[in-house]
Amino acid sequence: MQNATQDSSMQTKVLLAWGFVGIPLAWGIIQTLINAMKIFQ
Amino acid sequence: MSFLDRSHTIAGPGFSRWMVPPAALCIHLCIGQAYAISVFNLPMTKLLGISQSTPADWKLTDLGWIFSIAIFVLGVSAALMGRWVEEGGPRKAMFTAGLCWALGFFISAIGVYAHNLWIVYLGYGIFGGIGLGIGYISPVSTLIKWFPDRPGMATGMAIMGFGGGAMIASPLSVWLMARFTTATHVGVAEAFICLGIIYLVFMWVGAAIVRVPAPGWAPEGYTPPTVADKLITRNDVYVYDALKTPQFWLIWWVLCLNVTAGIGVLGQASPMIQEMFPGHVSVAAAAGFVGLLSLFNMLGRFFWASTSDFIGRKNTYFCFFAIGTVLYALVPHTGSVGSLALFVLCFLVIISMYGGGFATVPAYLRDMFGTRYVGAIHGWLITAWSAAGIFGPVLVNYIRQYQIDHGVPKAQAYNTTMYIMAGLLVIGFICNFMIKAVNQRYHMKADALAQPAAARG
Numbered sequence: 001m002q003n004a005t006q007d008s009s010m011q012t013k014v015l016l017a018w019g020f021v022g023i024p025l026a027w028g029i030i031q032t033l034i035n036a037m038k039i040f041q
Numbered sequence: 042m043s044f045l046d047r048s049h050t051i052a053g054p055g056f057s058r059w060m061v062p063p064a065a066l067c068i069h070l071c072i073g074q075a076y077a078i079s080v081f082n083l084p085m086t087k088l089l090g091i092s093q094s095t096p097a098d099w100k101l102t103d104l105g106w107i108f109s110i111a112i113f114v115l116g117v118s119a120a121l122m123g124r125w126v127e128e129g130g131p132r133k134a135m136f137t138a139g140l141c142w143a144l145g146f147f148i149s150a151i152g153v154y155a156h157n158l159w160i161v162y163l164g165y166g167i168f169g170g171i172g173l174g175i176g177y178i179s180p181v182s183t184l185i186k187w188f189p190d191r192p193g194m195a196t197g198m199a200i201m202g203f204g205g206g207a208m209i210a211s212p213l214s215v216w217l218m219a220r221f222t223t224a225t226h227v228g229v230a231e232a233f234i235c236l237g238i239i240y241l242v243f244m245w246v247g248a249a250i251v252r253v254p255a256p257g258w259a260p261e262g263y264t265p266p267t268v269a270d271k272l273i274t275r276n277d278v279y280v281y282d283a284l285k286t287p288q289f290w291l292i293w294w295v296l297c298l299n300v301t302a303g304i305g306v307l308g309q310a311s312p313m314i315q316e317m318f319p320g321h322v323s324v325a326a327a328a329g330f331v332g333l334l335s336l337f338n339m340l341g342r343f344f345w346a347s348t349s350d351f352i353g354r355k356n357t358y359f360c361f362f363a364i365g366t367v368l369y370a371l372v373p374h375t376g377s378v379g380s381l382a383l384f385v386l387c388f389l390v391i392i393s394m395y396g397g398g399f400a401t402v403p404a405y406l407r408d409m410f411g412t413r414y415v416g417a418i419h420g421w422l423i424t425a426w427s428a429a430g431i432f433g434p435v436l437v438n439y440i441r442q443y444q445i446d447h448g449v450p451k452a453q454a455y456n457t458t459m460y461i462m463a464g465l466l467v468i469g470f471i472c473n474f475m476i477k478a479v480n481q482r483y484h485m486k487a488d489a490l491a492q493p494a495a496a497r498g
């Protein structure tokens with residue numbers, strides 16, 4: 001039971017850590033793609 | 042400050058190794074801002090004149106030195122601090138990198154307020170450069186130790202962040218400057234202060250969550266390969282012994298030549314596409330092309346480094362050099378037939394391999410020299426990047442100018458450069474071909490391995 005709680009807590013931490021870096025990176029990629037579209041216009 | 046020590050970062054039971062790549066990305070996404078520093082160049086030429094430059098304003102040529110100093114200091118600090126990073130552990134290194142990187146922005150802000158360029162050189166160039174060097178190598182060996190089954194993918198994820206950092210920093214910097222710019226003031230200094238605070242927080246979060254595996258730890262179900270591969274050692278080589286091997290210097294040239302071919306193109310991508318396709322590509326479209334190159338630079342880091350786990354490092358570099366040679370030789374042809382799509386495609390693949398070269402090399406070093414000092418050896422190898430940072434742009438710029446001075450039309454002025462780049466990649470192919478396993482006389486002996494790392498000379 002305790003192991004399952006620990007696992008779930010670690011999974012939440014992993015998710016938060018990836019969100020912390022993933023959200024700004026995704027924003028940067030979207031901004032880049034919006035600018036890049038101009039080459040095909 | 043003992044919480045920064047390596048002994049305080051050993052992972053406890055139940056820790057997930059998937060926490061470590063985001064910690065590494067916290068560092069690399071921040072220091073990747075270096076590729077976007079040029080967005081400040083034009084605003085910094087109007088700090089006094091506001092709407093246009095005055096004679097007392099800074100010149101673009103003087104501002105270009107900020108990036109050059111930072112990249113030079115990156116190479117030097119990575120080389121000199123590599124052993125300290127390796128022995129002190131990743132948290133101490135990441136904490137220090139964050140401090141230096143943020144200090145670089147804060148000192149530069151003072152330089153901008155005082156309108157003293159030397160203070161900016163000191164801030165971004167020296168302090169920022171030290172932050173870059175320490176930050177770049179800080180997570181490498183930790184990732185390799187956490188992912189012995191996929192070292193290429195692990196380091197690829199971190200080094201991908203360095204490519205992606207500019208994609209965040211560029212629009213963020215433009216947005217911040219717009220917030221603080223008024224009719225009588227250009228908001229560069231305020232943007233520097235905001236970036237310094239954001240990066241300090243981000244990098245210290247990375248330092249807080251990073252962990253090193255407990256001695257003897259291995260991923261669940263992982264068994265080291267039983268079939269011996271001559272190009273993957275199970276021994277360790279001490280950092281200064283590695284510098285005495287031909288393998289180190291061959292890999293140095295492999296990286297240097299691969300980077301030289303890509304970095305010159307990255308720096309000149311915007312004018313190159315406009316001059317090779319006159320009338321077909323606007324300034325905005327050229328900026329879009331540069332953005333697309335950044336994206337493929339980033340994606341290539343992850344894709345090629347992950348691929349190297351399956352096909353081997355040597356074969357991955359063979360791909361870079363063989364495909365790169367063909368593509369560089371093909372570029373002049375795309376210009377002569379007016380195929381913009383083919384031109385863009387060629388450079389997207391080339392730039393993905395440029396990024397891939399950076400991301401695959403830590404795992405190549407690990408295969409050659411073992412894991413113990415791979416971070417420190419990687420630090421020394423980064424000097425190849427500094428050298429390529431000089432060779433690449435010089436080759437592209439000077440050969441183009443020489444061609445134009447001798448009456449070659451602008452649309453064809455890059456052709457010779459492309460053939461020279463193809464030639465450099467052939468040399469890189471030969472260097473890669475010559476890489477063999479490290480002679481066992483360089484391997485660390487059992488007594489040296491047992492000795493605490495810091496006790497070694």
